[in-house]
Amino acid sequence: MEEQFSKAYDQYAAGILRHIYFRVSDWNVAQDLTQETFFKAWRNIAPQGSDVKIKSFKAFFYKIASNLIIDYYRSKSRNVLSLEEMEEVYQKEMACEPTQEKEVERVFQRREIEKHLSLLKDEYRQMLIYRYIDDLSIKEIADITGKTPNNVRVIIHRALQALKKKYE
Amino acid sequence: MKDKYIIKALKKLRKTPIRREFLVSLKSDLKEYMSYHPVRGPIKAPITKPSHLIFGRIPLLKALALALIVILVFGGGGAAFASQASLPGEALYPVKTFTEDVQEALTFNLDKKVRLHTEFTKKRISEIEKLLEEKGVEARGLEVAQARLEHHTEMVARAIKKEAERGKEVSSLAALIVDDFYLRREEARKIFEAAKEKIKMQRTELHAQLVIAIEAGDKEQAEEIRSEIARLGLLKDEAEVRKNAAMQALRTQKYTLHGQLKKEKRLEVEARSKAEEIQEAKEKVFEAIEDTQEKMIEETEEVLEETGDILYESGVTPKGEQGSLQGTAQGQPEGINFEEIDAVIEEELSSELLFSEDLEGLLEDIEGLDNAGFDI
Numbered sequence: 001m002e003e004q005f006s007k008a009y010d011q012y013a014a015g016i017l018r019h020i021y022f023r024v025s026d027w028n029v030a031q032d033l034t035q036e037t038f039f040k041a042w043r044n045i046a047p048q049g050s051d052v053k054i055k056s057f058k059a060f061f062y063k064i065a066s067n068l069i070i071d072y073y074r075s076k077s078r079n080v081l082s083l084e085e086m087e088e089v090y091q092k093e094m095a096c097e098p099t100q101e102k103e104v105e106r107v108f109q110r111r112e113i114e115k116h117l118s119l120l121k122d123e124y125r126q127m128l129i130y131r132y133i134d135d136l137s138i139k140e141i142a143d144i145t146g147k148t149p150n151n152v153r154v155i156i157h158r159a160l161q162a163l164k165k166k167y168e
Numbered sequence: 169m170k171d172k173y174i175i176k177a178l179k180k181l182r183k184t185p186i187r188r189e190f191l192v193s194l195k196s197d198l199k200e201y202m203s204y205h206p207v208r209g210p211i212k213a214p215i216t217k218p219s220h221l222i223f224g225r226i227p228l229l230k231a232l233a234l235a236l237i238v239i240l241v242f243g244g245g246g247a248a249f250a251s252q253a254s255l256p257g258e259a260l261y262p263v264k265t266f267t268e269d270v271q272e273a274l275t276f277n278l279d280k281k282v283r284l285h286t287e288f289t290k291k292r293i294s295e296i297e298k299l300l301e302e303k304g305v306e307a308r309g310l311e312v313a314q315a316r317l318e319h320h321t322e323m324v325a326r327a328i329k330k331e332a333e334r335g336k337e338v339s340s341l342a343a344l345i346v347d348d349f350y351l352r353r354e355e356a357r358k359i360f361e362a363a364k365e366k367i368k369m370q371r372t373e374l375h376a377q378l379v380i381a382i383e384a385g386d387k388e389q390a391e392e393i394r395s396e397i398a399r400l401g402l403l404k405d406e407a408e409v410r411k412n413a414a415m416q417a418l419r420t421q422k423y424t425l426h427g428q429l430k431k432e433k434r435l436e437v438e439a440r441s442k443a444e445e446i447q448e449a450k451e452k453v454f455e456a457i458e459d460t461q462e463k464m465i466e467e468t469e470e471v472l473e474e475t476g477d478i479l480y481e482s483g484v485t486p487k488g489e490q491g492s493l494q495g496t497a498q499g500q501p502e503g504i505n506f507e508e509i510d511a512v513i514e515e516e517l518s519s520e521l522l523f524s525e526d527l528e529g530l531l532e533d534i535e536g537l538d539n540a541g542f543d544i
Contacts, residue, residue, distance in 0.1 A: 001207045006306060009198065010399035013191050018184060031190055038198055046207050058395075110184065113177040132178035137387070160171050167174075 008057035116166040124159035256309025292317040318417040325421035342428035360411030
């Protein structure tokens with residue numbers, strides 16, 4: 001089981017870290033929550049013995065991460081960063097970015113979409129991150145969130161429309 | 169603004185850089201945590217550390233001497249001999265390291281002590297090489313071997329510095345050790361680079377398999393291969409971090425001994441350091457080029473998959489049919505019958521699904537085709 005868990009960590013750790021970052025918009029918090037995700041995952045598995053079968057480590061990790069993010073929101077009593085906070089983060093990060101023109105442009109575009117993404121309500125943000133950043137299938141998202149596949153597709157569709165409106 | 173631009177912008181966020189050192193360090197912490205909280209077992213310390221339950225408060229030297237007597241009296245010499253071939257993480261390895269510690273504690277002559285530690289340093293490098301060959305970067309004992317490597321190099325430098333502080337002439341010995349550290353550093357660098365090279369080749373093969381899986385429309389297989397590529401990517405980073413740690417341990421002690429060297433030797437060492445820095449800078453450039461190539465390969469694979477999805481979802485290409493992506497490079501997929509697609513959509517729209525949530529999903533499909541550039 002240790003070997004399987006280690007292998008699963010190697011496969012999904014980067015994705016989990018990125019996912020959490022786009023949900024909480026703070027690298028330090030994302031790193032803390034990523035650490036907690038994997039430690040918690042092991043704490044759940046270890047007592048069950050070496051016979052325990054994990055159907056999908058991916059879904060398992062994403063579920064734990066999602067619950068930790070919800071707990072984080074509750075403890076911080078906020079859903080998204082305010083526009084002012086996002087601007088602050090944006091300006092700080094732009095100041096550290098490389099100076100080549102194309103790279104700056106790419107970073108600028110990335111920061112723009114990140115900013116708009118962070119302003120969506122969490123349900124929409126979560127779905128878009130699962131689908132287009134984490135590259136999960138509709139079925140996987142349905143498994144993780146407990147919603148029906150159709151419901152997932154509708155929310156994604158609505159989330160895209162909401163994100164489009166942010167650009168207008 | 170069309171959906172496809174938003175989706176494309178979102179997908180680009182997949183490339184958001186993350187701190188890989190954090191993931192490597194977290195993995196190390198996690199492994200340690202897992203060793204203290206094994207699957208359905210009592211909490212136990214890893215077997216790589218000596219047990220204080222055996223030695224209690226007895227001073228280390230007395231404890232080692234006592235243990236040696238016990239080993240010799242009860243014929244444990246066989247175990248000590250058998251342990252010489254053991255690797256970190258194996259059951260007999262603590263016997264091996266214990267034997268070394270006893271040897272070191274009972275060696276008082278500086279020359280012999282220093283030579284003993286350089287022998288141990290060579291052994292550690294050899295152990296690291298075997299572990300990487302047999303078990304890869306994930307080998308459990310790598311941390312132990314690297315920690316002991318650091319320990320030996322520190323002991324050597326400390327012993328020489330101590331003698332220098334006593335007013336003894338140590339420049340020739342210091343020069344010998346600095347040369348030895350340089351050789352060990354080169355060995356460590358080559359060993360870890362070979363491990364990274366092996367991983368890169370595995371990833372290249374997997375990328376080839378991924379393209380085949382995408383073209384065959386086998387999403388499950390493609391997903392599995394992607395996960396494996398990601399896993400190997402992290403292992404490659406881990407190998408790089410370990411390489412840097414091993415080389416740093418040897419470099420640090422070189423600086424400690426720098427003050428004990430004669431002027432000509434110091435100049436020679438400095439020139440060598442410059443050459444090393446240039447070599448490392450070159451390696452970083454090659455790594456950056458490889459990373460860029462890797463990103464381009466991944467982007468091409470994504471485009472292949474998106475195109476395949478569109479063809480499949482439009483009903484043009486049944487899943488699993490080979491060669492379904494022919495012609496996509498020219499921008500206009502072959503064999504698409506838009507009249508067929510229109511007929512399917514019209515039938516769906518006129519059905520009872522008109523007021524259900526399924527219609528939204530269907531509309532999404534239509535939008536997807538539209539956004540992909542098909543003239544619907």
